[in-house]
Amino acid sequence: DAGITQSPRHKVTETGTPVTLRCHQTENHRYMYWYRQDPGHGLRLIHYSYGVKDTDKGEVSDGYSVSRSKTEDFLLTLESATSSQTSVYFCAISEGVNEQYFGPGTRLTVT
Amino acid sequence: GDSVTQMEGPVTLSEEAFLTINCTYTATGYPSLFWYVQYPGEGLQLLLKATKADDKGSNKGFEATYRKETTSFHLEKGSVQVSDSAVYFCALSPMNTGFQKLVFGTGTRLLVSP
Numbered sequence: 281d282a283g284i285t286q287s288p289r290h291k292v293t294e295t296g297t298p299v300t301l302r303c304h305q306t307e308n309h310r311y312m313y314w315y316r317q318d319p320g321h322g323l324r325l326i327h328y329s330y331g332v333k334d335t336d337k338g339e340v341s342d343g344y345s346v347s348r349s350k351t352e353d354f355l356l357t358l359e360s361a362t363s364s365q366t367s368v369y370f371c372a373i374s375e376g377v378n379e380q381y382f383g384p385g386t387r388l389t390v391t
Numbered sequence: 392g393d394s395v396t397q398m399e400g401p402v403t404l405s406e407e408a409f410l411t412i413n414c415t416y417t418a419t420g421y422p423s424l425f426w427y428v429q430y431p432g433e434g435l436q437l438l439l440k441a442t443k444a445d446d447k448g449s450n451k452g453f454e455a456t457y458r459k460e461t462t463s464f465h466l467e468k469g470s471v472q473v474s475d476s477a478v479y480f481c482a483l484s485p486m487n488t489g490f491q492k493l494v495f496g497t498g499t500r501l502l503v504s505p
Contacts, residue, residue, distance in 0.1 A: 284434075311490050322395075322480060322495035323435070330490065370434055374491050377423075377484070382434035 283307050284383040286371050292389045299358040301386050303371030305351075309381075311374045312354040313338075314346060316367040317385070323370065329354055361390045393418040397481050397496035404471055404503050412466040412499045414455075414481035422483040424448075424457055424464040425493070429478045438466075438479070476503045 283306030293299050303312060311330055315323040315338075325338030327346040335346050343365060345357045358365055371383040398413040416422065423442045427435040439448030444459035453468045464481060481496040 320497055322497040323493075324495070325492070328492070372435075376490055378491075379437050379440075380491050380493060382436070384432075384434050 284371060284373055284381060286369075286383040286386050288386060289384065290387045292391060293361050294391055295362060296360050299361050299388065301356045301369055301371075301388070303354045303356070303383060305354075305373050307373060307375075307381070308351060309373040309375045310351075311376070312348065313372040313374075313380065314344075314354065314356045315370045315372065316340065316365075317370060318367050326356065326369075361388075363390050366390045393422065393483060393485055393494045395481050395483055395494055395496035397479075397499050400478075400498075400500040402499060402501050404501070406473055406503055406505055407470045408503075410466070410468040410471045410475075410501065412479055412481075412501070414464045414466065414496060416462050416464065416481075416483050418462075418483055418485055418494075420486045421459070422485050423491075424455070425482045425484070426453070426455055426464070426466050427480040427482060427495075429480065429498070431477070435480060471501070471503045473503050473505055476501055 285304045287302045313328040314326040324340045329335045329348040347355045369386045372380040374380040394417045425440045426438040428438045429435045439450040441448040441457035447456045455466045478498045480498045482493045484491045
């Protein structure tokens with residue numbers, strides 16, 4: 281299995297609070313991705329990174345920011361969480377056009 | 392824009408039945424096509440892929456053929472097992488992006504009973 285961990289695995293937070301999710305890889309892959317998974321929508325890309333300090337927006341980036349200061353870490357931040365951001369968040373990694381490997385997911389509930 | 396359409400689930404089958412999960416896509420040119428599987432409580436795993444027209448991807452008894460003329464990539468298995476119960480996602484990666492920028496379908500849940 282690819283070495284990808286996500287933390288925390290579960291989080292409950294209140295509307296308006298900031299939240300940061302962490303993705304950590306041990307594979308030294310160049311590309312990292314954040315997705316959200318919602319019923320009826322499959323997985324949708326939030327942001328991705330193509331190198332340290334190099335990031336770009338995905339399909340559903342509003343309300344989210346990311347940072348990548350080291351190859352192995354990709355952080356997703358919700359500056360002010362809303363109930364619409366209740367979801368399961370997945371991190372993935374890849375090396376170019378090769379297979380994407382997914383982490384175990386973080387279940388976030390915003391009350 | 393690019394999109395993937397999958398049949399809605401759940402698909403409920405008895406063990407050893409034949410499985411088909413339909414997937415069609417809309418994209419420019421020749422995207423790469425994928426099937427991912429998600430077991431309960433886990434992340435997604437690549438099941439199979441095809442990168443050009445008429446390619447057949449296969450893995451663990453599952454197969455899918457890249458049909459450019461019908462823009463389809465249907466997943467099939469001749470004899471399902473209880474352990475195949477999972478959610479299956481069809482996805483595409485547009486051509487010429489230099490990396491995998493996946494577009495997913497909504498997923499199809501498969502339930503296999505003994």
